[in-house]
Amino acid sequence: MGGIWGFGVTALIQQGTWRPGPPFDDACGRRGGNRVFAQISRLAAEVPPTADFAGVDRLYAQTGELARAHPGTAVVRRIGTSRLGEPLWCLTVQGGPEQVVVVAAVHPNEPVGGLSSVRLARVLLADAGLREELGCTWHIVPCIDPDGTRLNEPWFTGPMTLESYGRSFYRPAPDEQVEWSFPLSYQGIFFDRVLPETVALMRLIDETKPMLLCSLHNGEYGGVFYYLSRTTRALDAQLAALPVGLGLPLHTGEAEAPFIEQIAPAVFRNFTAEQELDFMLELGLDPARRTAGASSGAYAARYGTAYLATEVPYWADARADDHAPIEMSYATVLAKRGECAHGTVDRLSGILGSVRAELTVRTPFLRATEAFLPYLADAAEADLARAERPGTERPAVVAERFHSISGVQSARIRLGGMLLRALAAEIAVGHGTPAVRAGHGRLTETYAGWLAEAEMPQPIPLAKLAGVQLGAILSTAVAIRYAAR
Template identity: 65%
Template sequence: MFERIMALAGSIPPVERFAGVDELLAQAGQIARQYPELTRWHRIGSSKLGEPLWSLTISGGPRRILVVAAVHPNEPVGGLTSIRLARTLTENDALREELGCTWHIIPCIDPDGTRLNEGWFTPPLTLGSYGRSFYRPAPGEQVEWSFPFAYKENFFDRVMPETIALMRVIDETKPALLCSLHNGEYGGVYYYLSDTTDALNEQLAAIPVRLGLPLHTGEPEAAFIEQIAPAIFRGFTAEQECDFMEELGLDAGRRKAGTSSGAYAARYGTRYLAAEVPYWASPDADDHTPLAMSYPELLAERGERFEETARTLTGLLESVRPDLSVRSPYLRASEAFIPFLWDAAESSRTLAGRQDNDRPAVVAERFHAIGSVLSGRVRFGGMLLNVLGGELAIGNGTPAIRAAHQRLSEVFEGWIAEDPQQRQEIPLAKLVGVQLGAILATTVALAGGRADA
């Protein structure tokens, strides 16, 4: 079976660009019309701005698989993957019948946020075009992290309409497997799993390698996340994040978000897969050559860079705060994320002081350290530029806003010019192939189906 999955993953037709919301919905609706005996295209809810939310059900057996794209609206690879998965299942009767699953595919759970990112969907994709049109909701406004949550002093119940729609689908389907489709900026491929096996770990690692992509084998996204195998991480919880913040001396009460879709679905015994793929590849992501600098030195340097970034963006935001007239999504996100840069700086300094980290750093760790700072600069600097640009666009060009916009524009271009890392844009068909292969391999391993080759 795995070789058949690899054949499907390696035969994705060329994809020229990311698909916007209208295109995704049109393609999914077309599949439903083409296969009415197999599918059902139905509305599951409404977005915050009143846009219909849709799901495509493909009949195939008693086990239920739920696949969700755009849980973070700045991550559009999953939308492409959801359409390719739907076409694969409807066109391949033998595969669908052998898997024995009914599929519930949501090609875009956050259309409002996705539309705000569509400015960078048209190639060529550069760091500048990406950052200047980037939008990621504040944590409490993300579908993936706005499920109800109560732990110690943390309580969250401001559940969004999109999240309510996804909760309803989870409650109704009680899926055997929930596949949440994600992607990042650069580096290598990695996965989050609630459950796994040695064989599945090997298969998931093999998929990108056989497609010519590197694995991410450096640091996890946060120090508390468990690494199960190279590029395979245990799905983490909001409770773990709160405990880690407390351990570092940070105020966990500042975490204004809920729990994840995987944590919510776990009440039904649902397994969880998150497939993380990058836009740009670098061999440094999987290079464990020791460096001349120590790991604590690397962490301390990362902390200094995070603090410099936090100081710059905080100062610019505070300089215009009295003049701001619109509480746009970009402003809410900026107010939520810029403080995270201060936390990241403090976290890096604390980890640098631990005795168990006293060892040489490796290339993959340096790549992650530089990349995490650059990601914060491009993402959060770009959103603050949109805060200021939005005020100028409605005629609120006060001296403070004009000055901050000019200054941030210069700083932003400087940050991009400083990027020392070599990167290569990855053909979108390969990214879709990785996610498609991961979904099918995990379905066979964890949700039923034959695992023979």
């Protein structure tokens, strides 16, 4: 998801201030925007089936093949180097004076964007008329974090279950994430530990000064939703229609954080790091515990760049869009979520504490677990504090309860899986001390229990997820282009 940890805190992206009203929508319709929207919806529905996610090598091979097949229109160039020394590649598709940057794998546990970015390139290269209509040159980065993506590749193939996903899951610690290691300075909170991958993306943004930056994300359960810095009623309607047309639910329940503005069903306003820090202060939480920087959207805003983040789930659930009241107050929903999250933190922290003195390998899995446990503890405290606020005694709705249950389930599957990988790494390198083996055994038992309790809905066909992201990128580009004409 878009947030630092993906368990309830969203991306720290620059809030936009421009939202045209009816005159823009009328102009969009008169100038052909509705016709292009219809064409985009068709393209979204025509993404061919795919059985699995593409790993780093396949993504780079596919973009290289496209560039070689279209030498006059497309070129692949190196834009940087990963922390482990892997080249970072960008496919540029020529098409007009305006610039668009599309970035996938901003979180390496979110591989839908890799499929979507390659499909976008294929669509653009196959249709010169569409390129001319859009009037944009496209800079497509199919994988900005190859190091982290490779650590998730074991679950990219084969039937996708919660167990296969969780046991091979990796999400970097907040200060090791490309999306959230852009510079930040606010009320004594300072971040400048910019990653090499982030530097590469900064250079690309500085060079292109894009009209639009698209960051491709995906979540786990529920429905589709979006973050936008600029939008219109016509674009809101199109973005909602894309998943509905593909038979997918919208996420119309809670935002990932309570201070986020909902613009339209499943469409949320981007927000700043400063807003999140202010919210933490309001709840009495220490903002210094937030260890990340700002985001790509915040950095690109200096050029007047519009921002789109698409959030698509692996598993659909109609409850994400169900607003029927339930026989439980919203305060109770919040309190239960806070209590369950606290229980998860206590269990994982207890196991980690029992082996910490024995650990010798500072794996990415260990660093991430250590970093995310305080975030989950703060989220639990925030929920408990909000449960005491006036107005929360109202009846909750199905979507709110679903968001609560799925959030705790996600935290357990993700964090428990990464700690299991950290302890297994100690054993694999020959350091399976009695304490490490005992901790691994306790966590294995706990994790099996969490998996048994978890709900396992049917996975969504990957082509539909890529179709939503493809349609959202093109639709947003159309909306911005028509606004400028």
